[in-house]
Amino acid sequence: MNLCMIDITKGKDWLIKTLRGDQSPDGSWNYPFETGISTDAYMIILLRTLEIDDEELILGLCKRILSKQKKNGSWKLFYDEGDGNLSATLEAYYALSYSGYFEKNDKRLTAAKKFILANGGLEEVSMYTKTMLAITGQYVWPAYSPLPVEFILLPNNFPINFYSLSIYARANLTPIMILASNKFSLKTKKSPDLSDLYVRKESENDWVRSAELRSFLSFIEEGVKNLIGLPTQLRQLAIERAKKYMLDRIEPDGTFYSYYSSTFLMIFALMSLGFKKTDPIIIQAISGIMSMKTEINGLPHMQYTTANVWNTSLISYTLQSAGISPDDPMIVNANHYLLSRQHHKWGDWVIHNPNSLPGGWGFSNINTINPDVDDTTATLRSISRIVPPEHVAWERGISWLLSMQNDDGGWAAFEKNTDSKLLEFFPIEKAKYMLLDPSCADLTGRTLEFLGNYTNLPKSHTIIKKGVHWLQRDQRKDGSWYGRWGICYIYGTWAAISGLAAVGIPHHETNIQLAVKWLQSIQNDDGGWGESCHSDSKEKYVPLYKSTLTHTSWALDALITASEKPTIEIRKGIEYLLESLDTYDWTIDYPAGQGMAGAFYIHYHSYRYIFPLLALLHYENKFGK
Numbered sequence: 001m002n003l004c005m006i007d008i009t010k011g012k013d014w015l016i017k018t019l020r021g022d023q024s025p026d027g028s029w030n031y032p033f034e035t036g037i038s039t040d041a042y043m044i045i046l047l048r049t050l051e052i053d054d055e056e057l058i059l060g061l062c063k064r065i066l067s068k069q070k071k072n073g074s075w076k077l078f079y080d081e082g083d084g085n086l087s088a089t090l091e092a093y094y095a096l097s098y099s100g101y102f103e104k105n106d107k108r109l110t111a112a113k114k115f116i117l118a119n120g121g122l123e124e125v126s127m128y129t130k131t132m133l134a135i136t137g138q139y140v141w142p143a144y145s146p147l148p149v150e151f152i153l154l155p156n157n158f159p160i161n162f163y164s165l166s167i168y169a170r171a172n173l174t175p176i177m178i179l180a181s182n183k184f185s186l187k188t189k190k191s192p193d194l195s196d197l198y199v200r201k202e203s204e205n206d207w208v209r210s211a212e213l214r215s216f217l218s219f220i221e222e223g224v225k226n227l228i229g230l231p232t233q234l235r236q237l238a239i240e241r242a243k244k245y246m247l248d249r250i251e252p253d254g255t256f257y258s259y260y261s262s263t264f265l266m267i268f269a270l271m272s273l274g275f276k277k278t279d280p281i282i283i284q285a286i287s288g289i290m291s292m293k294t295e296i297n298g299l300p301h302m303q304y305t306t307a308n309v310w311n312t313s314l315i316s317y318t319l320q321s322a323g324i325s326p327d328d329p330m331i332v333n334a335n336h337y338l339l340s341r342q343h344h345k346w347g348d349w350v351i352h353n354p355n356s357l358p359g360g361w362g363f364s365n366i367n368t369i370n371p372d373v374d375d376t377t378a379t380l381r382s383i384s385r386i387v388p389p390e391h392v393a394w395e396r397g398i399s400w401l402l403s404m405q406n407d408d409g410g411w412a413a414f415e416k417n418t419d420s421k422l423l424e425f426f427p428i429e430k431a432k433y434m435l436l437d438p439s440c441a442d443l444t445g446r447t448l449e450f451l452g453n454y455t456n457l458p459k460s461h462t463i464i465k466k467g468v469h470w471l472q473r474d475q476r477k478d479g480s481w482y483g484r485w486g487i488c489y490i491y492g493t494w495a496a497i498s499g500l501a502a503v504g505i506p507h508h509e510t511n512i513q514l515a516v517k518w519l520q521s522i523q524n525d526d527g528g529w530g531e532s533c534h535s536d537s538k539e540k541y542v543p544l545y546k547s548t549l550t551h552t553s554w555a556l557d558a559l560i561t562a563s564e565k566p567t568i569e570i571r572k573g574i575e576y577l578l579e580s581l582d583t584y585d586w587t588i589d590y591p592a593g594q595g596m597a598g599a600f601y602i603h604y605h606s607y608r609y610i611f612p613l614l615a616l617l618h619y620e621n622k623f624g625k
Contacts, residue, residue, distance in 0.1 A: 027333030031605040041095035073111025097192035121199035137187035145180035166437035171262035175269035184272035254284030308365040313378035356403035359396030409466030410439025440484035445495030452502030479518035488535035494554035527572030528552035536597035553611035
């Protein structure tokens with residue numbers, strides 16, 4: 001045990017030293033928010049389409065894209081995805097071709113082409129990839145848009161309406177509705193010819209299943225018929241409203257909601273409305289997404305967004321938990337940064353939550369109007385040691401957080417009660433993940449953990465009781481919980497156990513014991529845990545058969561929370577963690593976060609430090625001495 005204590009102390013010291021050395025001058029931690037090669041490919045396509053000759057960046061992005069290519073010519077979203085991902089491979093092929101630095105007979109491009117054709121060609125790529133292809137003249141827009149722009153005019157009392165959609169959906173679909181309505185496309189003299197990537201004749205019907213589309217369109221038409229005005233007038237009014245929606249939500253850096261994809265789409269949507277490439281709004285939007293560039297292993301990567309607030313709140317809280325004084329300059333600077341990022345503007349969240357004042361925190365460095373529950377609880381944990389309960393920032397943050405509880409008792413990410421089951425029938429790919437913002441175990445569990453450990457809210461309070469009841473109902477039969485924003489069942493189970501324990505649910509309670517047995521049953525032989533990204537699409541736990549630091553830390557932390565003494569599973573997990581802290585293999589890069597099942601995965605570079613440190617701290621605090 002003494003040797004174990006020495007190893008834990010050594011591991012903690014190394015993690016703390018690493019984090020201290022990585023802090024930025026502004027007090028934040030700007031570890032990369034890495035999301036594969038799609039944003040890199042789209043950046044090359046954007047620059048070439050707008051005829052912006054940033055050759056240094058284009059060459060750097062090409063090198064990064066090629067560094068990720070597999071032996072069979074494909075690109076993957078995650079290590080164990082299978083042979084490859086068709087959409088990602090098409091995007092990489094298109095970008096490399098458009099860059100102008102590679103001939104068609106380049107062996108890397110011919111290998112990629114072979115993979116694309118063998119897997120169905122252009123016709124089988126995702127709807128979002130088809131949208132990009134249509135914008136840049138490589139695919140035909142459908143005769144009827146899957147989401148007519150008039151949809152934005154439907155009143156809020158219609159069964160489904162614009163604000164029934166999640167904020168992420170509105171941000172991306174608003175410019176798509178404009179583009180599809182205008183059938184906009186833009187090619188240049190340098191545009192490659194992708195016509196040889198079709199397996200069958202190009203068809204607009206490839207976008208969505210026709211029966212599904214007809215059913216949905218008829219439903220929307222019924223709503224539109226109740227609007228006053230001629231069809232042409234309604235369309236123009238809808239386009240103007242969509243344009244205003246985008247322009248009103250441009251962040252200070254010029255990006256639309258600080259998302260790469262929505263900003264990319266907005267640039268082309270504005271051009272379809274007559275904006276010149278040199279318009280200040282478009283120039284600033286390009287500058288904004290350029291500012292999100294980071295460097296990984298000496299090569300540029302275009303981040304989908306920045307994760308500074310998320311990284312900083314988690315790291316500052318963890319370091320304070322490790323005994324670093326709130327008066328240490330590192331913590332002072334971090335918390336000063338976080339306090340400066342509290343929101344003071346009303347965002348779209350007010351539509352479903354009109355009786356609350358702003359006070360939450362967002363995810364990225366420049367976010368001012370799109371707060372979320374996760375970043376708010378994480379930041380409040382970090383500043384809890386430096387602000388008294390009556391501090392205005394604390395009061396506003398707590399008030400906003402409590403007001404965001406859904407009617408079902410859980411918490412969602414961005415908005416309240418945005419979970420209409422009707423939206424699952426939209427003829428839009430992955431509608432369940434893109435269009436909905438439901439209560440989820442990871443958000444609800446962490447909110448309860450915060451309320452139980454960092455506030456004076458009584459455990460018998462209605463807000464806590466409703467949250468507990470929601471979590472108990474949401475548990476799967478095998479004892480696990482699904483985590484919406486991480487990978488996946490280990491993530492949700494860790495958050496749920498932590499939350500229930502913090503608000504007084506005893507360890508011997510059935511929900512917790514069932515979850516403990518599930519975690520014990522999926523432990524790998526090496527003592528660690530690992531979960532595949534396939535879990536989200538298959539909607540069941542899929543083992544990775546290889547342990548990762550992050551999954552091991554989550555599972556360990558949950559077991560430590562729910563155990564009275566260090567079990568053999570916990571001891572084996574601690575041993576794996578200590579032996580693997582300096583690991584540098586593919587498991588370090590394996591995604592731990594997700595945005596959209598089967599399409600969008602996130603590798604947080606900060607997680608390999610944060611969560612092992614937390615698990616070691618909690619073990620030592622509970623059992624070590």
